[in-house]
Amino acid sequence: MFHTGSHSLWAFATFIHGQTQFPEFSVVVMLDDLQVLYYDRNIKKWISRSQPSSTNVVEDFILEGANIVMEHVYNSMSSPAHRVNLLSNHTGGVHVHQRLGGCVLDNDKASPVTMWEAYDGTAATRYDMHNRTVNPLWPQLMWSTKEKEYWPMQYRHIYQPICIQTLKYYLEKEKNIVLRKERPRVRLIHKPCTETGEMKVSCLATGFYPRHINLTVLRDGHPVPDEELILGEVLPNGDGTYQTRRTLSIRSEELRERHHYTCSVTHLTLDNKLDINWEPEEGSDVAVISSLVVVLVLVLVSTILLFVIYKRRRREHPRVRLIHKPCTETGEMKVSCLATGFYPRHINLTMLRDGHPIPDEELILGEVLPNGDGTYQTRRTLKFNEMEVERESPPCQTDLAFAAQTGPDRPKLSVSAALGHGAAGKGRRP
Known part of the structure; x- marks a missing residue:
């Protein structure tokens, strides 16, 4: 089957040095943003997070390949030599060693397997079957001549085929989830900020899938620089779709200039970009100023009341x-x-x-x-x-x-x- 679009498979492995309540070694496998497999050293088997399969023979074959990679990763991360290399500057306590590895299928064109390694949250190495970089904090992680011959062969002949086969298998199995398309619902929200006298204009896109989306705010047809915007992250909704927003603060002087604002959205589900327009009405700045005056009056009244209460309470003796x-x-x-x-x-x-x-x-x-x-x-x-x-x-x-x-x-x-x-x-x- 030919798969359009870009899809990925990533395995996130964690090895914990030291005593904790968590498993010493665990692996989570993600297809795009969907978890499909889990493993840890306590249960010592793969747990499927995906839909039950009618083709158990094929899945057993896939899990056999996953076991090969998992054992390689575990033996490498738990080896005494690797432990000495990472822990040479640390004594005692709990330390976390992590690896992220995977591959991408872009319109059925496979990318090389890429692997990142981190220790206590600091990047240590990166390898993409062509180049390998090592953090200067760990010069001892540099490959020897023998390792430079061994590891590229492992990646090319074992990790790469297993990763692509697993990606294609779960992409077909979970196609109803990861290949579905949900159109974004777009709203342009504007409300005055009484504290500053500004008008906040937010462009909200929600309910879309897949996750990637382009959301642009324009002023008189020209993109507003990101430096002027509050850029919201892409966040999950409870129904498996996503949402994000961009927010612009417009000063009262700018409101009087009557600029034309546009929220422009492009997404895989849209044939053309979707534009939502807004232009300040006359008196928008007056409304903001009026609201600000009301707030100031309320603050003044509250201050007077608090002062009266304070004066009364000063007469309370012990x-x-x-x-x-x-x-x-x-x-x-x-x-x-x-x-x-x-x-x-x-x-x-x-x-x-x-x-x-x-x-x-x-x-x-x-x-x-x-x-x-x-x-x-x-x-x-x-x-x-x-x-x-x-x-x-x-x-x-x-x-x-x-x-x-x-x-x-x-x-x-x-x-x-x-x-x-x-x-x-x-x-x-x-």
Whole structure:
């Protein structure tokens, strides 16, 4: 069967050095943008992702060829010599070695097999049966004289025939998917951007297959340079088709010049290019400016409201409590000072022992946390071990004080307690 258009078969192999939850070695085979085969070293067999076949004998033959290539690739990527070459500058950890190899059939004309190799995301080698390039980071990957004779023969007499046979087989098997044609639906969308006063004009093409498409935006019949456009990627839709877009931002001064804009699309499914036109109407820039004024007014009103709320919340003073309770498991006594219900957020909370500040190293410093009503809370905690609580040598009492202050112009709030042997702590608020 003669196949029109360009189609490709690519195998993506991954070898992981180091311990992970993923298979050490795996291969994914793609026909154009359709996955047809999967293999990993845990299951040790090919899993077909394509439609069931009535010609199992032919498929078994194809998979036998795939096994030959897969074993060659695995043995090469896992060989101690290759591992030493790649890992010579690395010790320990997880490292990923990848190979991408495949062939293209362009109107039934086969291209040479091409192979790329990468290590930890950096390109290492490239080979297309004519030329081979090596990243200077890995000079040890250069072929020896013997390898220069061996590998071209492998590619020419093993990899190339197997790749083309496999490509033709799956192209015939999946022709209802990869050879189908879906026309693009094209829309030209324009809407004002109130933040900048510009008009955004987007050309959207969606629902097309195959994936390749040419999408051009023209101004008065001349292509708009890519530098002026936001170029969207070709993205998949949920139904197996694709979409993409180009977006142009038009300044208000340019809108007044009344240029003529065109969204032009060419695709395999179209006999002729498809053009969608748009020209700014009179008053387009006025609409943008009016929208901008409305937004500015809303922002101003919101700012005033926020300022009023802020002023109101500044009058919310902290409520301070001193909490002390024994820990029966450890024999310790925990004394905490809790300040809550204050706004704004900043507060000074100090703990003193007999009138002297206690160093932060002895305290458990709580963060300033939000309450549900827009105010804040925080605390400081001091631990007494069992010996400090039970000691009887006089004086057997410790005076503790906490001071909280929300700002230099606010009064200082104090809470104090006296702890001693046989006595419970007692708090007071002056």
